[in-house]
Amino acid sequence: xxxxxxPWIWGVYLLCIFSALxxxxxxIINWNRGGEQEPAExxxxxxWEASEEEMQEEExxx
Numbered sequence: 816x817x818x819x820x821x822p823w824i825w826g827v828y829l830l831c832i833f834s835a836l837x838x839x840x841x842x843i844i845n846w847n848r849g850g851e852q853e854p855a856e857x858x859x860x861x862x863w864e865a866s867e868e869e870m871q872e873e874e875x876x877x
Contacts, residue, residue, distance in 0.1 A: 819825060 819828075
């Protein structure tokens, strides 16, 4: 069939197609997961950056 006589080659082709489909399904299911935590993460990063700037100013003696 299609010039491919070896069943191992057919298996590899089928596994590639199934793995690509699995990746698409996984991406659709997890599309927007984790977006609820984003505002808290932004506040945490802003606080961290402010404290880092304070430490740098203390090192420079400003």
